[in-house]
Amino acid sequence: MGKSPASYIGGDFSRIDGPLKCSGRAVYSSDFNFPGLLYAVPVCATIASGRITGMDTAKAERMPGVHVVYTRHNIGPLHRPGKGDGTIDEKRPPLSDDTIHYWGQYVALVVADTFEQATDAARHVKVSYQEDTPDVSTQLAAAEKPDVDTERGDPESAFASAPVKVDHTYRSPPETHNPIELHASVAVYDNGHFTLYETTQSTMNHRKVMAAMLGVPQEQVKIIMHYLGSGFGGKLWPWPHALLAAAAARNLERPIKLVVSRKMMFESVGHRTNTQQRMRLGASHDGKLLSLQQDYLWTRSREGDYKENCGEATGFLYSTPNLRVTAGYARRDVGYPTAMRGPGAVPGLYAVESAMDELAVALDMDPVQLRIKNEPKVDETNGHPFSSRHLVECLTTGAEKFGWDKRQAKVGSMRDGDTVLGWGVAACSWMAQRLPAQISVQLNADGSAHVASATQDIGTGTYTVIAQMVAQLTGIGLDRIEVKLGESTLPPGPLSGGSMVTGSMVPATDEATRAAISQLLHTATGSGGHFAGVSADQLTLSEGRVHRKDQAPDDGVPFGKILADARVDHVSGKGQSKGSGDDPKEKKLSIHSYGAHFVEIGWQPDIARLRVRRVVTVIDGGRVINTRTGRNQIEGAIVMGLGMAMLEDTEYDSRNGAPINSNLADYLVASHADTPEIDVTFLDYPDYALNALGARGIGEIGLAGFAAAVTSAVYHATGVRVRDLPVRIEDLLNAPEQSAA
């Protein structure tokens, strides 16, 4: 059934893959099975720093069902990726030397007939080590002179002479992504060719890296990822287990399945690194920012060049003549850090927005007003105009929905019975960019459409929004549009990261669909066609029917019939999006999303219980293509932000360097019972700088700033300013605001 034009964009559509997922028919990467498949289980280092001095695999090799134990002596050639060979954080190939860089590093791989046999044998590989004292401290000092990310004016002297100052250091702990789906690889090798079923957020990058590290041409590697049980950035780039699985498949010429355990998820597949950020803000008495300095540090592993870009939004969020952001790192004996949902901006805005809140307290000014007062007219990092910025409206709309005008500023002054209420606010921002993308659209004689791209749906709804885009242009119902994603042999599509897929796919899908429609109209006007003799440009396709522009769709002909009658099976078109970085016009614009969070916490001093009670979030994220999947992204990010603010912390044992709380009972994330009422509003201003639909991405912005809104609310209730996440019971036990009046 066709729908009237424009109705497929902006509505509330459930996921087209929802029924498959709810009924267990969606085949995830680790669900693939093949005849002759063997199971691989890694042996993990039990030191964080030092060397392997010996390894006894004899016992494991003799155990039932065991085919082989791989060590660095028999795994075969694996290579470091060259420049331009794609992105991977841990560039050192697995099992390449005896040096241990972090706890849990793979030191051997057991392959057996069953998972249980391989697991048991892995336990019987005896490894001896020479252990060095590891350094996993989260107290950071820069290893080399910090870089200046951005700078203007003379921030030092402006700060020195500012009448009102704030100077504090904020810390965020290492966080582990913990998507419910474990990382996994199923590797099939056939005569020089690899087919790799991977848990990846980027089939194309995965192919590039795997080919380079396996030492084969890219054409010999095919990556498949149809459904992902989320990744949160942890699955953007390949990890060593994927190489081990592929290498074992090549060596044994048997399909290999390797599923990373929950414990290994804390060790060898990346994490959000911890940060330590000194914030110095200077302002005039009336709240005008005079100087803003952010000196941030983050942890790197022993190798690798990961940067936690905490200053991402700092330069343009507020107006100030003097500003400097510096970036420095320290190296520790920990696994490789990687991007996690909202990398950089999420820890960065925790510090920036906390400092703004502290400045508001120092000024005795409303924190919403302080932000509005410092709203910039242009992006002050480069003088570029904003493509579409409505931060002030986010703040005012949120304040109204939340009832902010009823806020009593005095700490501990608001109550609900014995519960002390705290109200907090923070702003947020996230980049908006477009990546190169390709897609093909095919219109079929049976009245259906087939759309294909190598980009992937990581659970966020990409299958659905692409179908919506095609439906919008053709009027073909969502139930007749088949979207095929997640295979590296399809038209190359972008990685699912940085909230960029939706915006990137718009121009390509637009072009491909229009090209297919044009083929269709030519078929219609061809000799013997339904509209023979009519010029194609007098025709159009709407509601799934080809008709003259001056006719109603109902007077036209279903497009499938046009094709069928012409004995044409299908017509198709290809489309391509250019990256926004390549577009000189876009390079002269500041394109970002914005938002504001308002949070109410409840503090029960008599039992030291802190809970988030209510959240109002307003997002300026361009035009929202699907309000359901869109709201779902923001709500999910807020729940994650609650975890960041109050629960999450990967704890390394300082004596041996092990992430000790490496399971979901001891690494706490928010549970359903922690989830408060969440009110999400999209301002829905289209931003045409990126694409014709005015869409930006919304996967990450909801997490940015949220922790600062919580700590702001905690301060308002308790008088305790927590500058070291997460906020814990022990931080608040001595709160000045103890028992209820």
Add this chain to the structure above:
Amino acid sequence: MQPFHYIRAASVEQAVAAAAQTQTAQQGAQIRYVAGGTTLLDLMKLDVETPARVIDINHLPLGEVEETADGGLKIGALVRNSDLANHPKVKAHYTVLSEALLSGASGQLRNMATTGGNLLQRTRCMYFRDTAMPCNKREPGSGCGAIGGANRMMAVLGTSEHCIATNPSDMNVAMTALEAKIVIHGPHGERQVPIEDFFLEPGDTPQRENVLKPGELITHAILPPPTRGVRSHYLKLRDRASYEFALASAAVVLGVDNGTVRHARVALGGVGTRPWRSHEAEKALLGQPADADHFHAAAEAALAGAKPYSQNGFKIELARRGLTKALSTAAAA
């Protein structure tokens, strides 16, 4: 997980006979009973438990809650936590037990977990659960990982220089406040042990957690008849709102007559190396006015002997607040 033999027991006698050959019923047992499996299978996957034989007791006739002659309750070892929590008599007369059970784990786990298994669930100490770490409980003599390491969740009462792990159960705390008796069947017949004598403090043998001997099977827990005019309550404090073990919890059974405390049973969870009965708190309450000052004094008394470690000192104050609140809630109910 190492391979093991699976044996399904058809009767209590058969189960006990099959298990009698184990050299210990404590850490390192060569033979284990399995009930709901929610503790045992986890630990077997982690190689913390490595029994060569596992005896499935799920088919034994121990699934009933019966009334005893004196009006108490006899709870079969296989009664699931969900069923026990929702049993009308438990809800009506042993509120503290129902509340404790419902505050534990998750719905799915409570549907599997049994009364006997819950009594014997093992500590959540992270070092105990990781075979790469030193742990005196798992491997006597290897050292205690927690004392100088991550000990935020650990005990502050009943600890020793060898082990500071908590008994993590919520149910056990309520059972302790209710003065339950544990019915045990062994190769030499049946015995009953008051719950207070059932669990051991770690001392220098943290691998021994209770008085069970090889082959002994828990068949029932017996609750004494409810005391007239008492109110009971369980309060659990933790970081997140559900699905987390207690940082501190309190089970109280309180009888107040004309503003004076006539009956008091107090137990603490999350802070002790075993379910922690506090006779000190009870003494501080009995015969005293049921008011905030005395509840506070009872909480002070309960925690008087507490010993903090590097990360868990806050638990002492948290437990005090929890107990004070539980008492005032029970008194006001």
